[in-house]
Amino acid sequence: MVILQQGDYVWLDLQTGRQFDVPVGAVVKLCDSRQIQVLDDEGQEHWVSPQNASSNLKPMHPTSLQGVQDMIRLGDLNEAGILRNLLIRYIDRVIYTYTGSILVAVNPYQVLPIYTAEQIRLYTNRKIGELPPHIFAIADNCYFNMQRSNKDQCCIISGESGAGKTESTKLILQFLAAISGQHSWIEQQVLEATPILEAFGNAKTIRNDNSSRFGKYIDIHFNKRGAIEGAKIEQYLLEKSRVCRQASDERNYHIFYCMLKGMPAEQKAKLGLGQASDFCYLTMGQCTECDGRNDLSDYSSIQSAMKVLMFSDTENWEISKLLAAILHMGNLCFQARTYENLDACVVVRSPDLSTAASLLEVEPKDVMLCLSTRTLITRGESVCTPLSMAQGLDVRDAFVKGIYGRLFVWIVDKINAAIYRPPSCHSGALRRSIGLLDIFGFEDFTVNSFEQLCINFANESLQQFFVRHVFKLEQEEYNLEDISWKHIEFSDNQEALDMIAIKPLNIISLIDEESKFPKGTDATMLYKLNSQHKQNSFYIPPKNSYETQFGIQHFAGVVSYETKGFLEKNRDSLHTDIIQLVHSSKNKFIKQIFQADVAMFLCGYHQPSPAPKGAETRKRSPTLSSQFKRSLDLLMRTLSVCQPFFVRCIKPNEHKRPMLFNRELCVRQLRYSGMMETIRIRRAGYPIRYSFAEFVERYRVLMPGVKPAHMQEDLWGDFADRSSWTDLANTETGKSGRLRSSPSLRRLLVLQDHHDLKLEMERDKASQDKVIPDPKKRAVSARDSA
Numbered sequence: 001m002v003i004l005q006q007g008d009y010v011w012l013d014l015q016t017g018r019q020f021d022v023p024v025g026a027v028v029k030l031c032d033s034r035q036i037q038v039l040d041d042e043g044q045e046h047w048v049s050p051q052n053a054s055s056n057l058k059p060m061h062p063t064s065l066q067g068v069q070d071m072i073r074l075g076d077l078n079e080a081g082i083l084r085n086l087l088i089r090y091i092d093r094v095i096y097t098y099t100g101s102i103l104v105a106v107n108p109y110q111v112l113p114i115y116t117a118e119q120i121r122l123y124t125n126r127k128i129g130e131l132p133p134h135i136f137a138i139a140d141n142c143y144f145n146m147q148r149s150n151k152d153q154c155c156i157i158s159g160e161s162g163a164g165k166t167e168s169t170k171l172i173l174q175f176l177a178a179i180s181g182q183h184s185w186i187e188q189q190v191l192e193a194t195p196i197l198e199a200f201g202n203a204k205t206i207r208n209d210n211s212s213r214f215g216k217y218i219d220i221h222f223n224k225r226g227a228i229e230g231a232k233i234e235q236y237l238l239e240k241s242r243v244c245r246q247a248s249d250e251r252n253y254h255i256f257y258c259m260l261k262g263m264p265a266e267q268k269a270k271l272g273l274g275q276a277s278d279f280c281y282l283t284m285g286q287c288t289e290c291d292g293r294n295d296l297s298d299y300s301s302i303q304s305a306m307k308v309l310m311f312s313d314t315e316n317w318e319i320s321k322l323l324a325a326i327l328h329m330g331n332l333c334f335q336a337r338t339y340e341n342l343d344a345c346v347v348v349r350s351p352d353l354s355t356a357a358s359l360l361e362v363e364p365k366d367v368m369l370c371l372s373t374r375t376l377i378t379r380g381e382s383v384c385t386p387l388s389m390a391q392g393l394d395v396r397d398a399f400v401k402g403i404y405g406r407l408f409v410w411i412v413d414k415i416n417a418a419i420y421r422p423p424s425c426h427s428g429a430l431r432r433s434i435g436l437l438d439i440f441g442f443e444d445f446t447v448n449s450f451e452q453l454c455i456n457f458a459n460e461s462l463q464q465f466f467v468r469h470v471f472k473l474e475q476e477e478y479n480l481e482d483i484s485w486k487h488i489e490f491s492d493n494q495e496a497l498d499m500i501a502i503k504p505l506n507i508i509s510l511i512d513e514e515s516k517f518p519k520g521t522d523a524t525m526l527y528k529l530n531s532q533h534k535q536n537s538f539y540i541p542p543k544n545s546y547e548t549q550f551g552i553q554h555f556a557g558v559v560s561y562e563t564k565g566f567l568e569k570n571r572d573s574l575h576t577d578i579i580q581l582v583h584s585s586k587n588k589f590i591k592q593i594f595q596a597d598v599a600m601f602l603c604g605y606h607q608p609s610p611a612p613k614g615a616e617t618r619k620r621s622p623t624l625s626s627q628f629k630r631s632l633d634l635l636m637r638t639l640s641v642c643q644p645f646f647v648r649c650i651k652p653n654e655h656k657r658p659m660l661f662n663r664e665l666c667v668r669q670l671r672y673s674g675m676m677e678t679i680r681i682r683r684a685g686y687p688i689r690y691s692f693a694e695f696v697e698r699y700r701v702l703m704p705g706v707k708p709a710h711m712q713e714d715l716w717g718d719f720a721d722r723s724s725w726t727d728l729a730n731t732e733t734g735k736s737g738r739l740r741s742s743p744s745l746r747r748l749l750v751l752q753d754h755h756d757l758k759l760e761m762e763r764d765k766a767s768q769d770k771v772i773p774d775p776k777k778r779a780v781s782a783r784d785s786a
């Protein structure tokens with residue numbers, strides 16, 4: 001039975017059974033023989049009957065009362081403990097906390113005065129833990145580790161949309177530029193890459209006003225003196241569909257709105273541009289403005305960043321022409337027709353059609369034909385079939401997405417051409433790098449599609465990398481203390497990863513194979529997935545033959561994927577008619593960004609025996625998943641030779657508001673972050689660690705006559721007789737608690753499986769616990785609580 005008194009802190013577990021509900025911290029307000037009244041951390045009052053007290057209330061470990069800087073030190077090392085720790089720090093506007101080697105960053109949604117030049121100086125060349133947790137401490141350690149150990153470093157920044165990944169990345173960049181800094185031209189170029197990337201790759205979404213719709217890895221190169229020498233940017237999976245469609249209250253990519261606000265009138269006139277509200281592609285979310293952003297001034301920042309990054313005026317103009325062409329394409333007007341009993345369509349002649357065609361430097365009639373018919377090649381003969389209106393619109397959108405996607409890749413290449421310096425023969429061996437990975441976190445929406453599969457596959461790979469790294473650190477710690485660690489078992493996500501992408505006939509390869517098969521459909525693909533994996537415990541087959549979804553048991557939970565549209569998205573191909581249209585264009589820039597497609601088309605075109613019916617560029621161009629897998633493999637290889645740091649960003653609420661902490665939302669993110677895995681690994685070994693002084697403070701109450709640590713001259717000597725300490729502590733902490741001193745007696749005592757926190761806490765109380773104001777009132781004997 002739990003004996004409680006007014007003022008005691010407890011965990012209140014209402015056992016709601018909700019997926020993301022965990023016990024909440026609470027303080028006892030009233031306690032008598034009939035009922036116990038507690039006030040929880042959310043300010044809610046609850047009444048608990050003494051009969052239910054033992055199942056609803058658990059004593060709180062003293063470390064959870066005021067919080068700790070490193071959560072691995074929490075006595076209550078579980079989700080509730082971690083959540084409360086983050087909460088009480090967040091209320092004090094302390095947004096950074098460690099969990100072992102991870103930095104947890106809770107988005108404050110307000111400007112905090114913690115990123116000044118003074119703070120940069122303060123955090124320079126300090127050990128982690130010397131100062132309060134901070135993103136600068138991570139950046140500083142990356143930099144000085146790189147310098148000291150001459151080893152490449154990387155920082156993996158993850159979290160869901162709006163959690164603060166991009167801001168964290170920018171803060172690390174800011175710190176690195178400041179401490180390595182000579183304010184060189186190349187350093188300025190690296191910093192100026194961000195506004196360009198954000199203009200073309202970020203958009204307002206309901207979750208984040210400046211949401212990155214792509215993943216990126218920025219590798220910053222340093223010379224042997226530690227100055228920034230260059231950088232290279234890798235981008236992953238830009239969300240192309242946004243160019244044609246935006247959900248309610250969302251916008252297209254920033255660049256469109258900036259261009260319409262900021263471009264001089266005479267240039268706009270040449271491109272046939274007016275304002276955002278004139279264009280279908282910019283108004284689908286009924287939102288053309290974004291609070292807190294200034295499209296006009298952003299346009300001039302983008303222009304000057306482009307200059308710094310060596311975009312010529314001609315290139316800049318060509319980019320604007322393509323952006324304008326996209327907008328006019330979005331305004332094309334289609335009409336449905338029937339042609340020999342077949343659904344058909346026509347593109348109506350309009351100013352938008354002629355402007356789009358003139359910007360793309362193609363004939364308007366060719367655009368009309370391309371978007372309303374399709375050429376199939378059968379045994380050397382080409383046959384033209386009509387497209388229905390829906391198909392015509394799809395082809396138009398696919399073309400536009402194709403242009404934007406390739407334009408984005410070209411822009412990243414252009415930036416890299418300015419900031420990347422290949423290592424020279426003599427400096428090559430001495431060059432070191434810090435890589436910053438700002439990548440989409442694990443996703444589980446109401447409807448998940450092919451993109452979520454790719455994103456979650458990337459997260460499985462990163463989780464695997466993370467778990468192995470944490471486990472390695474644990475091993476190193478035990479080796480240092482001469483403690484045998486062989487019995488520690490941990491589970492990683494290898495099996496799930498094998499099924500998704502590693503073993504033969506894995507999910508990705510089956511999807512890919514079906515995408516290349518001309519008669520493949522989403523249904524035949526699902527059938528093959530089922531046949532191959534239905535016995536796998538990580539695969540959840542559809543419940544019946546009508547269902548079009550399958551599920552995967554990911555490390556962060558089960559996600560079910562809607563297969564409709566999978567193959568189309570994976571093929572990511574354009575009709576040959578579109579490629580032919582590009583080929584016929586006089587616009588050198590569009591031909592350049594479609595260079596690879598045109599080359600493949602020409603190669604197919606000149607083949608001696610013509611391709612079979614339905615031949616398309618897709619037969620030869622790599623699928624999205626194969627491209628993604630290749631770049632992910634490359635990324636994982638790069639990361640594996642770096643010393644990693646991890647930043648987990650947490651979004652405390654969905655309203656972009658300061659000082660609002662949604663518990664369930666945070667628990668969900670903690671689970672997805674893989675942080676619990678660190679804790680599981682730590683728990684599988686020796687989770688609780690004390691320095692000798694801390695140990696004496698904590699347990700001296702058990703040994704009459706032992707003075708407080710600070711009053712002992714020879715703590716080390718005192719431990720010479722450590723067997724009596726350990727015996728005593730083992731008895732007192734119960735059978736399940738095994739206390740081990742490290743044989744080397746270096747610095748730690750390690751407790752394994754220390755379950756009996758209750759008893760320990762009561763001992764603490766008996767020994768004038770500092771947290772509780774009136775020790776007399778609170779003394780509880782061990783016998784009473786047994």
Ligand SMILES: Nc1ncnc2c1ncn2[C@@H]1O[C@H](COP(=O)(O)OP(=O)(O)OP(=O)(O)O)[C@@H](O)[C@H]1O
Pocket residue numbers: 107108109110111112159160161162163164165166167168207208209210211212213440649
């Ligand atoms: N450290 C911080 N201090 C102040 N505000 C912040 C901080 N981190 C994030 N924010 C706020 O939160 C917003 C969202 O952050 P950010 O764009 O970095 O999220 P993200 O995780 O990169 O999201 P996405 O995946 O959608 O790109 C920022 O625009 C900013 O307003």
